[in-house]
Amino acid sequence: MTRPLRIGLLRLSDSAPVMIAHNAGLFAHHGLETELVVSPSWANIADGLVWKTLDAAIMFAPLAMMTSLGRRGHTSSLKPLKTLSYGGNTVILRGNNPLTGLWPVGEEGREAFEKWRATIGRRPRLSVVHMYSTHFLILKRFLLSIGVHMEHDVEIQVMPPPDIINALIEGSVDGGCVGPPWGTEACLRNLAFLAGGSETVMPRHIEKQLVVPEVVYDNHHVCHALVSALDDAMLPLHAVENRQSIAHDLSASLENKGLDLPEEATLRALSGEDMAERTYYMRASGKKENVTWMLDDMLGLDWIDKEEYKILETKWNASLSVPRSTNLETFK
């Protein structure tokens, strides 16, 4: 490749594996020259993969699936190369929690919602980070678990994750489902409270994956190097004693190789402390992933039909079984 491999990502704490692999020279160690493209929105990530301004990206499965089916106007086969993280999404709501702690399912949760809605004084406006996101699916399930219908009872807005802070300050949204550390940051700033999230709705669901276009997927040299470097990057993420320094690095400015994230909220997202949902990082490659619930929901929403369901199910299971290189030396 004549130019560095360009990897797209957003300002989120679960971008950590790629940040570590790049900054600690792990990609380089495996023979890859990489450039990180911190993007303003998920649409840019999806279009970047379709129109070749990106060679790989961190993405959630629904967007990769829908893009792959040509729902962004141009059919472009994308494949998940590696799952990076599980869970970590927060459901946050403006103001004060009528209950203590997370909302229970059923009647009690519904009562809490009604009390909260009365303080909002309008049909609640909830945001998700993209239409085709796990956040949308999680939020829909969360609301349904307390008997609230997304289509009738709330208004859905779309905004990139870091924007929710200002939107809450300005009052243009009343909450939403957002990735780490932005939900926790909103709670720490007393803009919102945590009502639920990944852990209460669909514990340890697949969240971020490294997704590549088919042309990159077919390049075994590059894929093995990417997977190996990211496997190596997971090790520091699993050591408790590293959390502080990882949060510190991610909070550095973009010029200083960080993502300009709020440090305390990032630290909590790594550990799953108070007001945070813990992000679980991948331990070993090759594990069979459960995307069935997502596909079921997407089918229910009429995003896909039964035939597309089967295609995606096969693709998502097959792609992730890329064997890890056993002899790294051969790829250097």
Next chain:
Amino acid sequence: MDKPALSSARAPINVLVADANPRRAKALSDTLRADPSLHVQSVPVGMSLIDAVHQYYPDVVLVDMARADRDALDSVRALSVPALERPIALFVDEDDVNLMETAFDTGVCSYNVLDAPPDDVKPLLRAAIALYARFQRTRAELNAAQQEIEERKIIDQAKKLFMKNEKTNEMQAYRWFRGRAMQTSQRIVTIAMQYLAAQQKSDSP
């Protein structure tokens, strides 16, 4: 540059320009306004893209990809709540992959109402690409000019120091740096920087 040439017999096309860079937004609007068959508006500062679309009912929206609120536009069709009367979608020309790649690479894309014919959209997208490319070039030229000024400063500084140390005039100092550069196949500015760094080292206790 492609000029959006459109039949004037038809109703004007409403174009909404959504650019975070006010100078470029104005330049693009001015270019498009030269065509009487276009009715051009800009997203006011501080207004979200989705609100602007609700307010102006555009046929075509030209969007700066650096705008983070593009995702809201992206989801209009799938969400269908609150329904837009005339849903819009990302413009993609399957037959003109080159144009699309150039557009995304340049950082501009367009959305249009679903019934807008590609013949109406493409000239607008081309005009936007050309303008974005011009802005990119201007920025690159500006960067190059700034770099040259910086380099000249470094060479001047090194020359002055050399003149003081070696008690020479400016021409002799310059010849010395040029000679070293030729001998080592390096640029004069590199030699100047090395000279300054070496001096700094020997100055420090």
